[in-house]
Amino acid sequence: MKLKKGDTVLIISGKDKGRTAKILKSLVKEKKILVEGINLKKKHVKPKKEGEKGQVISVSMPLDISNTKFLCPKCQKATRIGYKIEGDKKFRICKKCKSEI
Numbered sequence: 325m326k327l328k329k330g331d332t333v334l335i336i337s338g339k340d341k342g343r344t345a346k347i348l349k350s351l352v353k354e355k356k357i358l359v360e361g362i363n364l365k366k367k368h369v370k371p372k373k374e375g376e377k378g379q380v381i382s383v384s385m386p387l388d389i390s391n392t393k394f395l396c397p398k399c400q401k402a403t404r405i406g407y408k409i410e411g412d413k414k415f416r417i418c419k420k421c422k423s424e425i
């Protein structure tokens with residue numbers, strides 16, 4: 325998994341297509357990511373106490389990595405992540421502008 329928490333992605337399919345947002349969580353096993361404000365689903369919340377009202381809230385659901393593209397924070401372009409290895413260190417780099425990301 326090249327993407328990680330805090331990265332910005334561009335949504336390339338689905339109802340949020342064209343939007344950009346930050347990754348809140350990456351689910352490595354499922355090859356999915358949870359993106360802030362993207363793929364919202366309505367969820368009914370039952371009242372916790374007596375006398376309280378139930379609520380309908382929107383929660384972000386994980387979406388497939390294949391529906392997103394990494395957005396480079398340096399050149400602001402949708403790109404792929406490459407790696408640069410220097411000694412025993414590995415850096416992620418933008419394939420477009422070659423900046424370390």
Ligand SMILES: [Zn+2]
Pocket residue numbers: 396397398399400401403418419420421422423
């Ligand atoms: Zn770049």
